[in-house]
Amino acid sequence: MLRLAYLYRNLTRNPMRALLTCAAVALPIAIYVLSMSVVDGVNRFLDNSARQLRLAVTHRSSIINPLPAGYRAKIESLDPTRTRLLSVCGIDWIGGKIEGDPRPLSTLGADHDTFVQTFPEYRLTPEEIAEWNRDRRAIIVGAAAARQFGWKVGDRITILPSLPPYQPMEFRVISTAPRAEDPLTLWFHRQYLVEARKQAGWEEERVGFYFIKCASQADLDHFRVAIDELFANTPDETKTQDEKAFMNEFITQQFNLPRNLTILAAVTVFVAVMAAANTMSMNFRDRLNELATLKAMGFRGTLISAIIQAESLFLCAVGGLLGAAGPYVAFNHTPLRDFTVPLIQQLDVRAATCGKAMLMAVGISVLAALWPAWLAARMNVVAALRSLE
Amino acid sequence: MSGTDIVLQDVRKVYYKDRLEIPVLEGLDLRVDAGDFVALMGPSGSGKSTLLHLIGGLDRPTSGQVRVGQAELHRMSERQLTAWRSRHVGFIFQMYHLVPVLTAAQNVELPLLLFRMPARQRRQRVQVALDVVGLGDRMDHRPNQLSGGQEQRVAIARAIVTDPDVILADEPTGDLDAATSSEILDLLRLLNSEFGKTIVMVTHDPRAAARSRRTLHLDKGVLDREELHAATPTGAGA
Numbered sequence: 001m002l003r004l005a006y007l008y009r010n011l012t013r014n015p016m017r018a019l020l021t022c023a024a025v026a027l028p029i030a031i032y033v034l035s036m037s038v039v040d041g042v043n044r045f046l047d048n049s050a051r052q053l054r055l056a057v058t059h060r061s062s063i064i065n066p067l068p069a070g071y072r073a074k075i076e077s078l079d080p081t082r083t084r085l086l087s088v089c090g091i092d093w094i095g096g097k098i099e100g101d102p103r104p105l106s107t108l109g110a111d112h113d114t115f116v117q118t119f120p121e122y123r124l125t126p127e128e129i130a131e132w133n134r135d136r137r138a139i140i141v142g143a144a145a146a147r148q149f150g151w152k153v154g155d156r157i158t159i160l161p162s163l164p165p166y167q168p169m170e171f172r173v174i175s176t177a178p179r180a181e182d183p184l185t186l187w188f189h190r191q192y193l194v195e196a197r198k199q200a201g202w203e204e205e206r207v208g209f210y211f212i213k214c215a216s217q218a219d220l221d222h223f224r225v226a227i228d229e230l231f232a233n234t235p236d237e238t239k240t241q242d243e244k245a246f247m248n249e250f251i252t253q254q255f256n257l258p259r260n261l262t263i264l265a266a267v268t269v270f271v272a273v274m275a276a277a278n279t280m281s282m283n284f285r286d287r288l289n290e291l292a293t294l295k296a297m298g299f300r301g302t303l304i305s306a307i308i309q310a311e312s313l314f315l316c317a318v319g320g321l322l323g324a325a326g327p328y329v330a331f332n333h334t335p336l337r338d339f340t341v342p343l344i345q346q347l348d349v350r351a352a353t354c355g356k357a358m359l360m361a362v363g364i365s366v367l368a369a370l371w372p373a374w375l376a377a378r379m380n381v382v383a384a385l386r387s388l389e
Numbered sequence: 390m391s392g393t394d395i396v397l398q399d400v401r402k403v404y405y406k407d408r409l410e411i412p413v414l415e416g417l418d419l420r421v422d423a424g425d426f427v428a429l430m431g432p433s434g435s436g437k438s439t440l441l442h443l444i445g446g447l448d449r450p451t452s453g454q455v456r457v458g459q460a461e462l463h464r465m466s467e468r469q470l471t472a473w474r475s476r477h478v479g480f481i482f483q484m485y486h487l488v489p490v491l492t493a494a495q496n497v498e499l500p501l502l503l504f505r506m507p508a509r510q511r512r513q514r515v516q517v518a519l520d521v522v523g524l525g526d527r528m529d530h531r532p533n534q535l536s537g538g539q540e541q542r543v544a545i546a547r548a549i550v551t552d553p554d555v556i557l558a559d560e561p562t563g564d565l566d567a568a569t570s571s572e573i574l575d576l577l578r579l580l581n582s583e584f585g586k587t588i589v590m591v592t593h594d595p596r597a598a599a600r601s602r603r604t605l606h607l608d609k610g611v612l613d614r615e616e617l618h619a620a621t622p623t624g625a626g627a
Binding site for chain 2 (some may be wrong): 003005006009012013217289290292293294295297298299301345379381382385386
C-alpha cells in the first residue's frame, strides 16, 4: 500500500507538471491513433482493391489526360467471348459539391451498362439495378455520404462538378449502397455527363480512365500487358495496372498520405518522448536528496530506477489512455463517426490501433525514464548528499 | 572484536578532482566499541563526514580496512554494502531528508519495505519507533506540518525502525535551536543508554559533543586527540 501511496504522491506532488506531461503524451498518442487509422484505412482500401481482379487503364503520360472514347470497343475486342475479360467500364471523375456546402464530394460517372458487372461489391438489389438502368439521372450514393448530407432513396440532388461542364447537374438517388465497402463514392451515368458537356459546348468525348473486370489473376496479368501493347505507338498510349497499384499511385500523387502521416506520427511520438523525458529528469533532479537518502537506507539502485520507471509508466499510461480512448470514443460513439477522409474511407478508429498506441505510450515511458533511471542506478550517495549541503 | 565494534585500520581515503589528488584520510586507526556514543569533531575538511560515510558503507576506503561487527566493508561490493546498510545502520542527516509527500508514519515505514514483513507488523514497528521519539500522536502529519525538531525526531524514528546496531548522525542538531538540539541529543543518549545503540555523531558544536561518551578530534585526516566526557544528565542543555 505504501508503495502505491509513494508512487501516487510523487506523481501528484507537482500536479501541474503531471497534468502537462499527461497532455504532452496524450496529444501525440491521439495524433498517432488518428494517423494510423487513416493509414490502416488506406491499406484496407488498397487490399480491397487488390481482391477485385480489376485493371485500371489510364493515359500513359498522366492520369489527368483522358483517353479516347473508342478505346472501350478496342479493349473489348481482345476477348470477344467475355470469358476472360468480363467487362470494360469507362469512368470520369468530376469531384463536385453541393451548392452552398463546402464539403467535397467524390463523384464519378461510369458506363451504366457495365458498371454493375465491373463493380459487383456494391451488391445492388435487382430493383436498384433496374432503377439504375432505367433512369439516366440515377445516382448511387455511398452510405456515409448519404448520412452526412441526409440523402435517402428517391431524393433529387444537384451537384456542381469540379470539372467540365462546370454547370449544376441534377440526379435522383436510387440507392444508398448500404452493403458496399466504399461508403463515400457517388456513381452516376457517364452518358449523362457526356450529354451535359455537349450542351455546354464540349464536343469531343473522352474518357478519364477505364476499369476492366477480369475472370482470374492469370487473365489480369495477361491483359495488363496486352492492353498496353494494343495502344503502343498511338497518340494516346496507355498505362495499365491492377487496381491496387492504380489507387496507391493515385493516393500517393494526390496526398502521399501514408508516408506523410507516418512521418507525422513518428515526429509527434518523438516530441512526447522529449516532453516526458524532460519531466522525469526534472523529477529526478528535484528529489535527488530523497533518492540519495533512500539509497543510503539500503534501497538498491535498481529499485530506485524501478521507482522512476514506474512513475514514468504511470504518467505515460494515463496520457496514452486519454490519447487513445479519446479518438476511439469520438469516432465510434459520437456524431464524429460519420467523419470521412476525402477519397479514402470513413475514419475507422479500431481497438487494435488504440492497443498499439498504448504500447507506444509504454515505449515512451521507458525511453523517457531511461536517462534519469540510469543516473539513479549509478547515483553516488555521498556525492549526491554533498551536492545538497 | 565483539558485537558490532567498529574498527578502522590504516584507512586512507583519497578523492580525485580534475586529476588532482585530494587526500582526506591519512592512515587513520579507530576503534569504537559496541554500545559506545562517539562524537567526531574537527575543522571543515578534516575528514569527519568521510569517516562517517566509510563506517556507514556509503563509501569505500582507498586503502586500509573498515570492519563493523563481522562485516568487512572494505571487501564488500556495492550491492553487498547496500544490503548490509539496510540491516545494520540507521542514518540521521542534518536536513532530515524526509519525503515531503508522505506522512510521518509512512516516512518511518519506508526502510521496512526492504524487509519481508507483513503490513501489520510494519505498522506496529512504526508505532513503537514514533512512540520512542515522542511523536506517537503525529503519525499522520506531513513534514511541512511538523517543526524542525519534530522532523528530526521522525528522521530518528526512521533510523531506528529497522533496529540497526549502529546509528550514524551527521550534524543532527546543525539546523536546530539550542532547546530543540538538547531534546534531540537527549533522544540519542536514550537510544545509546537504554537501547544499546552504537552511535557515531559528527558535529561542529562542542556542547553537542559533550553529550556523548567521548569526542574524537580529527585534523587533516588523522585522529588528533580524544576527549572523554563524564556522564551528562539528560536535559542538561546543549
